[in-house]
Amino acid sequence: MAGRFADSAQVGTCFAGRWVLSTTLSPVTDADGRRVLVLNGPNLGRLGSREPDVYGATKFADLVSECEKTGAELGLEVEVRQTDDEAELVGWLHEAADTKTPVVLNPAAFTHYSYALRDACAQRTAPLIEIHITNPATREEFRHTSVVAAVATGTIAGFGLDSYRLALRALTTLS
């Protein structure tokens, strides 16, 4: 068996069936508090070609550049990721929880039904802002429910790509 865990006081490594503890190593955390993960759920990688009348003409690659640019202006080190895979997104949220990294999350359609995502968000150890490009409350009824909202620090929706910029700005006052 091999494995590794960390909390604020100890780091342990399981080697040949024995856990070796160390209290002298630094905890696995976001050391300078400036790193931010911007996580995007299914279909958002298709921004630009996906229903441009709803989501606009900006491509996902341009959204990535815009987030990095805004982050640089705010003194944040921003990493933008996108996946269509629920398990991958849950894994990224675990990584954020384990490293105390703030998150801007557009869960896309997972917003409305993924309890796995909700439970991963509930483990957060730093601010997590749920965001949406559109305002789901003004759209189809199935979009009116967010299973994530109750475990997020806050929600920003309906400002187009500015939702991302506003969330990054909000994080500078929260973290």
Ligand SMILES: O=C1C[C@@](O)(C(=O)O)C[C@@H](O)[C@@H]1O
């Ligand atoms: O994929 C998305 C995008 C969205 O999260 C938004 O950013 O407006 C809204 C969701 O309802 C939808 O499933």
